[in-house]
Amino acid sequence: xxxxxxxxxxxxxxxxxxxxxxxxxxxxxxxxxxxxxxxxxxxxxxxxxxxxxxxxxxxxxxxxxxxxxxxxxxxxxxxxxxxxxxxxxxxxxxxxxxxxxxxxxxxxxxxxxxxxxxxxxxxxxxxxxxxxxxxxxxxxxxxxxxxxxxxxxxxxxxxxxxxxxxxxxxxxxxxxxxxxxxxxxxxxxxxxxxxxxxxxxxxxxxxxxxxxxxxxxxx
Amino acid sequence: xxxxxxxxxxxxxxxxxxxxxxxxxxxxxxxxxxxxxxxxxxxxxxxxxxxxxxxxxxxxxxxxxxxxxxxxxxxxxxxxxxxxxxxxxxxxxxxxxxxxxxxxxxxxxxxxxxxxxxxxxxxxxxxxxxxxxxxxxxxxxxxxxxxxxxxxxxxxxxxxxxxxxxxxxxxxxxxxxxxxxxxxxxxxxxxxxxxxxxxxxxxxxxxxxxxxxxxxxxxxxxxxxxxxxxxxxxxxxxxxxxxxxxxxxxxxxxxxxxxxxxxxxxxxxxxxxxxxxxxxxxxxxxxxxxxxxxxxxxxxxxxxxxxxxxxxxxxxxxxxxxxxxxxxxxxxxxxxxxxxxxxxxxxxxxxxxxxxxxxxxxxxxxxxxxxxxxxxxxxxxxxxxxxxxxxxxxxxxxxxxxxxxxxxxxxxxxxxxxxxxxxxxxxxxxxxxxxxxxxxxxxxxxxxxxxxxxxxxxxxxxxxxxxxxxxxxxxxxxxxxxxxxxxxxxxxxxxxxxxxxxxxxxxxxxxxxxxxxxxxxxxxxxxxxxxxxxxxxxxxxx
Numbered sequence: 001x002x003x004x005x006x007x008x009x010x011x012x013x014x015x016x017x018x019x020x021x022x023x024x025x026x027x028x029x030x031x032x033x034x035x036x037x038x039x040x041x042x043x044x045x046x047x048x049x050x051x052x053x054x055x056x057x058x059x060x061x062x063x064x065x066x067x068x069x070x071x072x073x074x075x076x077x078x079x080x081x082x083x084x085x086x087x088x089x090x091x092x093x094x095x096x097x098x099x100x101x102x103x104x105x106x107x108x109x110x111x112x113x114x115x116x117x118x119x120x121x122x123x124x125x126x127x128x129x130x131x132x133x134x135x136x137x138x139x140x141x142x143x144x145x146x147x148x149x150x151x152x153x154x155x156x157x158x159x160x161x162x163x164x165x166x167x168x169x170x171x172x173x174x175x176x177x178x179x180x181x182x183x184x185x186x187x188x189x190x191x192x193x194x195x196x197x198x199x200x201x202x203x204x205x206x207x208x209x210x211x212x213x214x215x216x217x218x219x
Numbered sequence: 220x221x222x223x224x225x226x227x228x229x230x231x232x233x234x235x236x237x238x239x240x241x242x243x244x245x246x247x248x249x250x251x252x253x254x255x256x257x258x259x260x261x262x263x264x265x266x267x268x269x270x271x272x273x274x275x276x277x278x279x280x281x282x283x284x285x286x287x288x289x290x291x292x293x294x295x296x297x298x299x300x301x302x303x304x305x306x307x308x309x310x311x312x313x314x315x316x317x318x319x320x321x322x323x324x325x326x327x328x329x330x331x332x333x334x335x336x337x338x339x340x341x342x343x344x345x346x347x348x349x350x351x352x353x354x355x356x357x358x359x360x361x362x363x364x365x366x367x368x369x370x371x372x373x374x375x376x377x378x379x380x381x382x383x384x385x386x387x388x389x390x391x392x393x394x395x396x397x398x399x400x401x402x403x404x405x406x407x408x409x410x411x412x413x414x415x416x417x418x419x420x421x422x423x424x425x426x427x428x429x430x431x432x433x434x435x436x437x438x439x440x441x442x443x444x445x446x447x448x449x450x451x452x453x454x455x456x457x458x459x460x461x462x463x464x465x466x467x468x469x470x471x472x473x474x475x476x477x478x479x480x481x482x483x484x485x486x487x488x489x490x491x492x493x494x495x496x497x498x499x500x501x502x503x504x505x506x507x508x509x510x511x512x513x514x515x516x517x518x519x520x521x522x523x524x525x526x527x528x529x530x531x532x533x534x535x536x537x538x539x540x541x542x543x544x545x546x547x548x549x550x551x552x553x554x555x556x557x558x559x560x561x562x563x564x565x566x567x568x569x570x571x572x573x574x575x576x577x578x579x580x581x582x583x584x585x586x587x588x589x590x591x592x593x594x595x596x597x598x599x600x601x602x603x604x605x606x607x608x609x610x611x612x613x614x615x616x617x618x619x620x621x622x623x624x625x626x627x628x629x630x631x632x633x634x635x636x637x638x639x640x641x642x643x644x645x646x647x648x649x650x651x652x653x654x655x656x657x658x659x660x661x662x663x664x665x666x667x668x669x670x671x672x673x674x675x676x677x678x679x680x681x682x683x684x685x686x687x688x689x690x691x692x693x694x695x696x697x698x699x700x701x702x703x704x705x706x707x708x709x710x711x712x713x714x715x716x717x718x719x720x721x722x723x724x725x726x727x728x729x730x731x732x733x734x735x736x737x738x739x740x741x742x743x744x745x746x747x748x749x750x751x752x753x754x755x756x757x758x759x760x761x
Contacts, residue, residue: 158322165323172302172323174316
């Protein structure tokens with residue numbers, strides 16, 4: 001679909017063409033989330049030549065997935081910051097309190113071992129600037145209390161009518177709903193926004209560091 | 220590097236990890252099942268004692284895990300501090316709550332369309348070290364997963380699967396190494412046992428189970444037959460930390476039924492090998508079936524214990540072999556102490572003083588077919604036996620009075636093709652997973668859970684079944700024995716007498732070995748049946 005419908009404007013490989021911008025940079029200026037890409041492809045961008053496509057939701061999602069692949073794996077070459085300085089910022093801001101990297105760190109957040117290979121550069125910026133923009137349900141947290149008074153807090157990884165499964169710093173847990181006196185799902189990100197907590201140049205450095213977090217070096 | 224130093228400053232959150240120290244002393248935490256065989260001594264015995272001969276009537280179902288795979292379901296689970304980890308064939312991994320069966324995470328390994336497993340795309344289970352789970356795959360890779368998230372850490376190609384290799388074995392962790400080997404004895408592979416660095420997957424040592432030219436043992440392969448000699452590895456071995464030796468049973472030589480194509484003993488096929496765990500150097504070997512002509516892989520669990528033999532207490536390996544004989548070996552030297560047939564066999568007149576079979580020359584495969592006991596699946600096979608330190612008895616699943624007609628024909632090796640040099644007809648199917656259906660003639664033999672006295676090899680009792688069984692065994696500190704069978708039953712016997720104490724019909728063939736564990740002080744027993752896994756515990760009387 002991409003080559004036939006989009007290639008004329010965006011170029012056959014999506015790297016920009018006669019009538020449409022480069023889609024491989026990993027930073028979509030109209031919005032980086034899957035949801036906003038879905039809207040752009042299905043409805044178009046009013047007031048611009050970008051048309052909307054009346055395809056089925058399934059097909060649109062396939063295009064969104066394809067758009068993601070255009071920029072995946074390129075973050076390291078696209079990053080403009082300094083990796084060494086980024087590593088120091090990673091330590092300074094205690095990112096390791098929540099993220100595991102090379103065998104060390106916490107695990108409230110996802111492991112960052114391969115984040116440079118798996119994510120686009122736009123996604124990395126967005127994760128730091130606006131972590132709340134696109135929190136996937138697998139990152140929602142269970143916050144509750146058992147009838148015995150113990151606090152329950154962790155990433156909700158599964159749920160059914162009778163129980164929650166969650167993980168916290170101690171491991172994997174299953175708790176019966178009947179054993180809880182309070183339970184709520186927290187859909188905001190556990191990760192604070194770093195917008196304003198560092199300069200733009202520092203943000204570039206940190207993203208350059210993340211972009212180079214890849215299993216087995218470069219792939 | 221500066222980067223690495225910066226990362227090292229992070230505060231490590233204290234999560235209970237499965238250290239090597241814990242694996243070494245697995246018997247100090249009977250509430251867990253930390254290795255494939257439960258402990259390095261591989262006794263398949265639990266010290267848990269909540270379930271007893273008196274209260275077993277209150278054993279009831281807690282949960283069922285439903286698999287989706289149509290492949291044979293052969294895993295033994297690991298249980299670590301309330302979390303159960305296991306594989307579903309071909310190579311999916313699950314972490315579930317051991318009390319409720321609720322899934323924490325799953326991992327799917329995608330296989331190429333064409334692979335070369337001889338006998339189903341099966342997998343027998345996982346190993347764990349620190350926070351990492353290890354699995355071998357049908358396309359001959361070693362995969363490392365984060366036990367907390369199910370995310371892949373790395374995977375390594377171990378050997379080119381297109382040359383007939385596959386991997387089904389649950390890895391064994393010793394110190395900082397992951398020990399594994401390949402299957403493919405029916406596809407002309409050349410086997411090996413090898414150790415990989417648990418952190419990186421880099422190979423540390425490798426021992427060729429079919430020696431190459433220049434290596435000792437290569438002279439036991441006439442006619443250049445070492446090239447496609449088999450010697451597969453598909454069941455986890457045992458480890459003696461005092462001797463620092465791993466003990467491992469090696470598969471049959473290839474081509475399976477045409478022994479004339481490979482004159483000589485064909486070391487180290489159908490043997491047990493003892494290797495230094497740090498270097499992979501061979502300390503000793505003992506060959507059960509020299510120049511094996513029947514496909515009798517020595518792929519059984521090396522059970523480690525101490526018994527009186529030849530007048531003194533010895534550190535031994537107990538071994539009921541597929542060839543129908545029970546052996547007691549000194550595990551420091553490999554010396555044969557004594558042995559005896561444990562089921563009907565016609566291929567040997569007995570064992571000599573060194574444990575070598577005295578063969579019946581006419582009991583070999585032939586062009587017109589020869590009827591031989593035991594049949595091709597052996598008088599026992601890979602499913603776990605058990606040793607109970609309480610009764611001092613050795614228990615196994617036996618196929619009694621079971622035979623096959625063995626045929627041989629000449630065959631040239633072709634890459635990726637079945638290379639067996641013959642065929643077999645057996646009165647009992649190898650496995651029977653589609654339906655639980657038994658219409659055999661009585662003359663086809665039968666299955667039994669059998670207790671042997673390891674001091675003599677004599678039979679102490681038999682629990683006779685209608686059909687044969689591919690289920691392993693578990694004994695308990697409370698003098699019980701759990702097993703399942705091909706008929707779809709899961710049952711408990713009195714380990715002292717073999718008397719039936721309890722049973723449940725689960726409706727699917729049992730193709731694994733039971734385990735026991737405890738969470739919050741409550742004891743559970745788990746078994747697979749069909750494509751599902753069932754967990755039981757004591758319930759209060761209603």
